[in-house]
Amino acid sequence: MQPHERITAAIRKRVEGGDPALVAFLTAGYPTAEGFLPALEVIAQAADVVEIGVPFSDPMADGMTIQRASQVAIDNGVSLRWIFARLAERDFAASAPLLLMSYLNPLLNFGYEALARRSAEVGVCGYIVPDLPLEECAPLREALEREGVGLVQMVTPATPAPRIRLLCEASRGFVYAVTMTGITGGARGLPAGVAEYLDRVREVSPIPVCAGFGIREAAQVSMIGAHAEGAVVGSALIEVLERDGDPGAFLRGLRGRDA
Secondary structure, three states, X not given: OOHHHHHHHHHHHHHHOOOOEXXXXXXXXXOOOOOHHHHHHHHHHHOOEEEXXXXXXOOOOOOHHHHHHHHHHHHOOOOHHHHHHHHHHOOOOOOOOEEEEOOHHHHHHHOHHHHHHHHHHHOEEEEEOOOOOHHHOHHHHHHHHOOOOEEEOEEOOOOOHHHHHHXXXXXXXXXXXXXXXXXXXXXXXXXXXXXXXXXXHHHHOOOOEEXXXXXXXXXXXXXXXXXXXXXXXXXXXXXXXXXXXXXXHHHHHHOOOOO
Protein backbone atom coordinates (compact mmCIF):
# COMPACT_ATOMS: atom_id res chain seq x y z
CA MET A 1 0.00 0.00 0.00
CA GLN A 2 1.35 3.41 -0.96
CA PRO A 3 1.67 5.96 1.87
CA HIS A 4 -1.15 8.16 0.53
CA GLU A 5 -3.37 5.10 0.28
CA ARG A 6 -2.97 4.60 4.03
CA ILE A 7 -4.77 7.92 4.53
CA THR A 8 -7.68 6.87 2.33
CA ALA A 9 -7.85 3.44 3.95
CA ALA A 10 -7.91 4.85 7.49
CA ILE A 11 -10.78 7.19 6.64
CA ARG A 12 -12.78 4.49 4.89
CA LYS A 13 -12.24 2.06 7.75
CA ARG A 14 -13.78 4.50 10.21
CA VAL A 15 -16.71 5.22 7.90
CA GLU A 16 -17.33 1.50 7.43
CA GLY A 17 -17.56 1.26 11.21
CA GLY A 18 -20.42 3.75 11.19
CA ASP A 19 -18.64 6.96 12.26
CA PRO A 20 -17.20 9.94 10.39
CA ALA A 21 -13.41 10.04 10.39
CA LEU A 22 -11.51 12.68 12.36
CA VAL A 23 -8.49 14.46 10.90
CA ALA A 24 -6.79 16.16 13.85
CA PHE A 25 -4.47 19.16 13.43
CA LEU A 26 -1.69 20.22 15.76
CA THR A 27 1.10 22.73 15.24
CA ALA A 28 4.45 21.01 15.70
CA GLY A 29 6.23 22.27 18.80
CA TYR A 30 3.25 24.07 20.33
CA PRO A 31 2.82 24.90 23.12
CA THR A 32 6.26 23.41 23.89
CA ALA A 33 8.85 21.70 21.74
CA GLU A 34 9.32 18.86 24.21
CA GLY A 35 5.59 18.23 24.30
CA PHE A 36 5.28 17.58 20.57
CA LEU A 37 5.89 13.81 20.48
CA PRO A 38 3.79 13.04 23.61
CA ALA A 39 0.89 15.05 22.17
CA LEU A 40 1.29 13.40 18.78
CA GLU A 41 1.15 9.94 20.33
CA VAL A 42 -2.09 10.71 22.20
CA ILE A 43 -3.73 12.41 19.22
CA ALA A 44 -2.73 9.61 16.84
CA GLN A 45 -4.51 7.11 19.07
CA ALA A 46 -7.75 9.12 19.08
CA ALA A 47 -7.87 10.43 15.50
CA ASP A 48 -7.94 8.62 12.17
CA VAL A 49 -5.44 10.92 10.44
CA VAL A 50 -3.10 13.47 12.02
CA GLU A 51 -2.24 16.73 10.26
CA ILE A 52 0.96 18.29 11.60
CA GLY A 53 1.35 22.00 10.98
CA VAL A 54 4.76 23.28 9.92
CA PRO A 55 5.10 26.69 11.59
CA PHE A 56 5.39 29.59 9.18
CA SER A 57 5.77 33.33 9.72
CA ASP A 58 2.90 34.31 7.39
CA PRO A 59 0.17 31.65 7.63
CA MET A 60 -2.35 33.40 5.37
CA ALA A 61 -5.13 30.79 5.60
CA ASP A 62 -5.03 30.54 9.39
CA GLY A 63 -6.87 32.48 12.05
CA MET A 64 -5.48 33.92 15.26
CA THR A 65 -5.32 30.62 17.16
CA ILE A 66 -3.09 28.86 14.64
CA GLN A 67 -1.16 32.06 13.87
CA ARG A 68 -0.32 32.34 17.57
CA ALA A 69 0.64 28.67 17.79
CA SER A 70 2.82 29.00 14.71
CA GLN A 71 4.73 31.98 16.11
CA VAL A 72 5.29 30.29 19.47
CA ALA A 73 6.55 27.17 17.68
CA ILE A 74 8.98 29.27 15.62
CA ASP A 75 10.21 30.90 18.85
CA ASN A 76 10.64 27.36 20.21
CA GLY A 77 13.05 26.59 17.37
CA VAL A 78 10.70 24.43 15.30
CA SER A 79 11.33 24.05 11.57
CA LEU A 80 10.61 21.47 8.90
CA ARG A 81 13.97 19.82 9.55
CA TRP A 82 13.23 19.78 13.27
CA ILE A 83 9.90 18.04 12.61
CA PHE A 84 11.54 15.39 10.45
CA ALA A 85 14.18 14.79 13.13
CA ARG A 86 11.56 14.37 15.86
CA LEU A 87 9.46 12.01 13.74
CA ALA A 88 12.58 9.95 12.99
CA GLU A 89 13.44 9.58 16.67
CA ARG A 90 9.96 8.80 18.00
CA ASP A 91 9.75 5.51 19.87
CA PHE A 92 6.12 4.77 18.97
CA ALA A 93 4.44 3.85 15.72
CA ALA A 94 1.72 6.41 14.98
CA SER A 95 -1.55 4.52 14.84
CA ALA A 96 -2.95 7.15 12.42
CA PRO A 97 -1.36 8.16 9.10
CA LEU A 98 0.53 11.46 9.28
CA LEU A 99 0.18 14.49 7.00
CA LEU A 100 2.16 17.70 7.03
CA MET A 101 0.38 21.00 6.43
CA SER A 102 2.89 23.55 5.17
CA TYR A 103 3.00 26.71 3.17
CA LEU A 104 5.14 26.47 0.07
CA ASN A 105 8.29 28.35 1.11
CA PRO A 106 9.62 25.78 3.62
CA LEU A 107 9.10 23.01 1.07
CA LEU A 108 10.89 24.93 -1.68
CA ASN A 109 13.75 25.64 0.69
CA PHE A 110 14.08 21.96 1.59
CA GLY A 111 13.99 20.84 -2.05
CA TYR A 112 11.22 18.70 -3.50
CA GLU A 113 13.21 15.51 -4.15
CA ALA A 114 14.84 15.57 -0.72
CA LEU A 115 11.47 16.39 0.84
CA ALA A 116 9.81 13.39 -0.77
CA ARG A 117 12.58 11.00 0.28
CA ARG A 118 12.69 12.28 3.85
CA SER A 119 8.91 12.16 4.14
CA ALA A 120 8.84 8.50 3.14
CA GLU A 121 11.67 7.71 5.57
CA VAL A 122 9.88 9.17 8.61
CA GLY A 123 6.35 8.02 7.79
CA VAL A 124 4.74 11.16 6.38
CA CYS A 125 1.99 10.02 4.01
CA GLY A 126 0.82 13.29 2.51
CA TYR A 127 0.92 17.08 2.32
CA ILE A 128 -1.55 19.94 2.41
CA VAL A 129 -0.16 23.15 0.88
CA PRO A 130 -2.77 25.94 1.07
CA ASP A 131 -0.88 28.46 -1.07
CA LEU A 132 -0.04 26.10 -3.95
CA PRO A 133 -2.68 26.18 -6.72
CA LEU A 134 -3.37 23.14 -8.87
CA GLU A 135 -1.84 24.76 -11.95
CA GLU A 136 1.53 25.16 -10.20
CA CYS A 137 1.69 21.95 -8.16
CA ALA A 138 3.06 19.48 -10.74
CA PRO A 139 6.75 19.61 -9.69
CA LEU A 140 5.94 18.97 -6.03
CA ARG A 141 3.19 16.45 -6.77
CA GLU A 142 5.42 14.43 -9.10
CA ALA A 143 8.31 14.36 -6.62
CA LEU A 144 6.02 13.23 -3.81
CA GLU A 145 4.24 10.60 -5.88
CA ARG A 146 7.54 8.96 -6.80
CA GLU A 147 7.72 8.06 -3.11
CA GLY A 148 4.01 7.28 -2.83
CA VAL A 149 3.35 10.43 -0.80
CA GLY A 150 0.15 12.28 -1.67
CA LEU A 151 -0.75 15.93 -2.21
CA VAL A 152 -4.17 16.76 -0.79
CA GLN A 153 -6.17 19.32 -2.78
CA MET A 154 -8.55 21.85 -1.26
CA VAL A 155 -11.94 23.04 -2.50
CA THR A 156 -14.17 25.80 -1.13
CA PRO A 157 -17.83 26.82 -1.43
CA ALA A 158 -16.73 29.37 -4.04
CA THR A 159 -14.97 26.80 -6.26
CA PRO A 160 -16.84 26.35 -9.58
CA ALA A 161 -18.23 22.88 -10.25
CA PRO A 162 -15.85 22.02 -13.13
CA ARG A 163 -12.86 22.98 -10.98
CA ILE A 164 -14.16 20.94 -8.03
CA ARG A 165 -14.11 17.91 -10.29
CA LEU A 166 -10.54 18.64 -11.43
CA LEU A 167 -9.32 19.10 -7.87
CA CYS A 168 -11.02 15.94 -6.66
CA GLU A 169 -9.44 13.92 -9.46
CA ALA A 170 -5.99 15.37 -8.68
CA SER A 171 -6.17 14.91 -4.92
CA ARG A 172 -4.61 12.02 -3.01
CA GLY A 173 -5.55 10.70 0.42
CA PHE A 174 -8.71 12.75 0.70
CA VAL A 175 -10.23 15.96 -0.62
CA TYR A 176 -10.14 18.83 1.87
CA ALA A 177 -13.48 20.63 1.60
CA VAL A 178 -13.17 24.02 3.30
CA THR A 179 -16.57 24.75 4.84
CA MET A 180 -16.47 28.54 4.47
CA THR A 181 -14.62 31.35 2.79
CA GLY A 182 -12.16 33.00 5.14
CA ILE A 183 -9.61 31.73 7.63
CA THR A 184 -9.43 28.89 10.13
CA GLY A 185 -11.08 29.40 13.49
CA GLY A 186 -12.90 32.46 12.20
CA ALA A 187 -16.43 31.33 13.03
CA ARG A 188 -18.19 29.46 15.81
CA GLY A 189 -20.67 27.70 13.56
CA LEU A 190 -20.99 26.21 10.11
CA PRO A 191 -22.58 28.35 7.38
CA ALA A 192 -25.94 27.72 5.79
CA GLY A 193 -25.75 25.54 2.71
CA VAL A 194 -22.72 23.56 3.83
CA ALA A 195 -24.57 20.24 3.55
CA GLU A 196 -25.53 20.85 -0.09
CA TYR A 197 -22.00 21.99 -0.90
CA LEU A 198 -20.47 18.86 0.64
CA ASP A 199 -22.94 16.69 -1.24
CA ARG A 200 -21.77 18.28 -4.51
CA VAL A 201 -18.12 17.61 -3.70
CA ARG A 202 -18.76 14.07 -2.55
CA GLU A 203 -20.74 13.29 -5.70
CA VAL A 204 -17.71 13.86 -7.96
CA SER A 205 -14.85 12.78 -5.69
CA PRO A 206 -13.29 9.33 -6.22
CA ILE A 207 -11.71 9.49 -2.75
CA PRO A 208 -13.03 10.47 0.69
CA VAL A 209 -14.05 14.06 1.40
CA CYS A 210 -13.17 15.63 4.75
CA ALA A 211 -14.54 19.01 5.76
CA GLY A 212 -12.69 21.56 7.85
CA PHE A 213 -12.81 25.13 9.27
CA GLY A 214 -15.13 25.98 12.15
CA ILE A 215 -15.64 22.45 13.53
CA ARG A 216 -15.68 22.37 17.32
CA GLU A 217 -18.55 20.20 18.55
CA ALA A 218 -19.80 16.64 18.35
CA ALA A 219 -23.06 17.80 16.72
CA GLN A 220 -21.07 19.44 13.91
CA VAL A 221 -18.99 16.31 13.36
CA SER A 222 -22.19 14.25 13.20
CA MET A 223 -23.73 16.64 10.67
CA ILE A 224 -20.57 16.62 8.56
CA GLY A 225 -20.58 12.84 8.68
CA ALA A 226 -23.96 12.75 6.95
CA HIS A 227 -22.52 14.59 3.93
CA ALA A 228 -18.80 13.73 3.87
CA GLU A 229 -16.49 11.00 5.12
CA GLY A 230 -14.73 13.03 7.78
CA ALA A 231 -14.15 16.26 9.68
CA VAL A 232 -10.93 18.21 10.14
CA VAL A 233 -10.49 19.69 13.61
CA GLY A 234 -7.80 22.32 14.04
CA SER A 235 -8.21 25.51 16.06
CA ALA A 236 -10.40 23.87 18.69
CA LEU A 237 -7.77 21.17 19.30
CA ILE A 238 -4.98 23.78 19.44
CA GLU A 239 -6.96 25.55 22.16
CA VAL A 240 -7.17 22.30 24.15
CA LEU A 241 -3.39 21.95 23.98
CA GLU A 242 -2.98 25.63 24.85
CA ARG A 243 -4.84 25.21 28.13
CA ASP A 244 -3.04 21.91 28.90
CA GLY A 245 -6.20 19.88 28.36
CA ASP A 246 -6.47 16.25 27.26
CA PRO A 247 -6.49 16.14 23.44
CA GLY A 248 -7.47 12.48 23.37
CA ALA A 249 -10.51 13.08 25.55
CA PHE A 250 -11.50 16.08 23.43
CA LEU A 251 -11.33 14.06 20.21
CA ARG A 252 -13.26 11.16 21.72
CA GLY A 253 -15.86 13.69 22.85
CA LEU A 254 -16.27 14.81 19.25
CA ARG A 255 -17.33 11.26 18.47
CA GLY A 256 -19.90 11.52 21.26
CA ARG A 257 -17.85 9.35 23.59
CA ASP A 258 -16.31 10.08 26.95
CA ALA A 259 -13.57 7.44 26.73
